[in-house]
Amino acid sequence: MRVLFTTWAWPSHLYALVPLAWACRSAGHEVLVVSQPELLPLIERTGLPGAAVGKDVDGAGMVRGYVLPSEDDPTADRRAPRAGKGPRALRMFTAHADSMVEGTAETARRWRADVVVSEPTALAGPLAAAAAGIPAVRLLYGADLMARARPLLPEALAPLAERVGVDPEGYDPFGAVTIDPCPPGFQAPDPAGHPRLPMRYVPFNGPGTPPDPPLPPPAPGIRRAVVTWGHTMARLDPALFLAGHAARALAALPGTETVLAVTAAQRPLLGEVPDGVRVVTDAPLHTVLGDADLVVAHGGAGTVLTGLRAGAPLLLVPQLPDHAGHAARVLAAGAGEVLTRDEADAERLRDAAAGLLDPERGAERRAAARTLRDGMLAQPAPASLVGELEERVVACAA
Template identity: 70%
Template sequence: MRVLFTTWAWPSHLYAMVPLAWAFRAAGHDVLVASQPALGEETARTGLPAASVGTDVDAVGMVRGYVLPAANDPADGGGQAPRTGKGPRAMQMFYAHADSMTDDLARLARDWRADAVVFEPTALAGPIAAAAAGVPAVRLLYGTDLMGRARALLPQVLAPLAERNGVGAFDPFGLLTVDPCPDDFQVPVDHARLAMRYVPFNGPGGPPRPPLGPPGTARRRVVVTWGHTMAKLAPERFLAPLVANALAGPETEVVLAVSAGQRPLLGELAPDVRVVEDTPLHLLTDHADLVVAHGGAGTVLTSLRAGVPLLLVPQLPDHLGHSGRVLATGAGEVLTRDEATPERLRAEARKLISGDAHRAAADKLREQMLGLPSPAELVAEIESRVVACAA
């Protein structure tokens, strides 16, 4: 079988697809990952074959436009882009990516003779291209199903792109949805889900040198990470240095996970902060007592798979969605940006580390995750459904 995976050019969305894509390759299927040109180098670093489709879209600029406060807020030093067109600004961004990619992706699906298109939930070019090529589409979630409520609206939103590619009626959610979230963590949905064990891929890289090892009985280890997005949007929204300095102390070792590009933003750090650069998060969580982060899907699911509770300070809509599920399941606590003072951060961290309830909730989600079929175990099931649909 020939399986075409697609996402727009956002690394964390690509990373969520890598374990299933490699599972298909390991099972002997042909795999190709298609995205905008900006993601080509990052895709190559995963070891998966890549193809460029469409043109690059200024995703950071669009996110900045609908997230940052209005120009009269001097704290953020920037203006908010005006709302244009209909619908939420986030949906306008997803449409812009789909508009960029759909024609080339449909052509690629036909020319490469794809048997199925696997798309992440915001890569809306995926189901249209699959329909244009006459093959099934499979939706692969990277976290909670935050697009679920938009299902009825999507055919109307995407109609111009569908018509441009000769597509009539189509299901924007495809043949089925593959879901890496355990039942307790997922939001209620009314469509078919195929549960899959979450296997973390947080980018290429190896463990830090020297290795971390256990922190010792007298110290607690807190891992701080702020993903990749917030530093790109505005340096003042990259709260990792503030958080690390607030939590470090004689009884607490802070491991601050950053990218090479974020290193210049750190400033002066407390002596008990250890900086690790370009290290995949799942290599840091084994001996962690707490993860403090922004609320991105990959960070949240990676931490929960290790059974580690979370303290989250979300600033983007999807971060709010995932943080809400952490709070609802009891696996962590959530602060607003204004609430995240050094004093409040220390108080919440102490509560999370010293108490048993949050750790127990995180452990429960971990056990649910580990009880789900692995990506490798799902390949045959997905293949059989694709073949049955094509028959």
């Protein structure tokens, strides 16, 4: 079986594909990951075969246009205007599909792919599968925030469908099935009830090595809070990167050890780091969370699911619509607390963290996070989903 994976050029979207792609390779199947040229070096660092298609789009510039408003928003003059129905970012996803659709469809045909697996915002994937006459599978990276946009996609993608010889009304932009890594009780509602297959979330937070020397367990009676701000916000504007601010707020909490997990490129953005705060650079997040009692973060899908897999409650400060969507699912599941950027001054951050860490006040949130962790671990591993892909390829060929 030849499995073509596709995403537009955004690291966290690629990372969500890696565990299933490696499961397919480990089962003896051929795998190829395609994206815009900008992402090719990072694809190669995952150890997976990659190919560049289409042309680069200013992804960071477009994402910058969707930063949520705040009193001191450094991106206010670059915010995308609201237009039409559905997610505001649909225009961005369509622009990426426009840059990739012919190249992805041509690669699917020339490489003789048997199935296309795409993350939910890589809208060129299902079109390429339809053009090649093979199944399309959608692999979620978190909450299905695109579910409500499904009725809008045929019209939005009609010009692209026609360019690759696909009837805009004759294919499903969500593919044949959706693979869902979210644990029971976390996923957003799906009004259309698209077929889903559960899959255990296996974190791949990017190439890297565990902390060296390893993080020792906290001393008896000491709680550990891990602060991380993902990859996106610093890339959009250093003023949106609040990891240093959050760590300074938490450093004053008695009986609490604060760990900052950042990249080497983000280290200069932290500002003054208080004594006693440990900074870990370039370590995949899941290698830092083994003894975490709390994760303080921006609300990105990978960070949220990795935190929940560790059984840790979350304190989130979302600044993008999808981060707000994931923060809302954390609140709905009772597994954490959420502050807006304007609310997240040092005192509010410290008070919210203290409540989540408190043995009594935070008990329900911790229990909810552990319930989600247990539900996540009970789901089928990515290797178990390879057989499902095989069955769909056989059914399509028949």
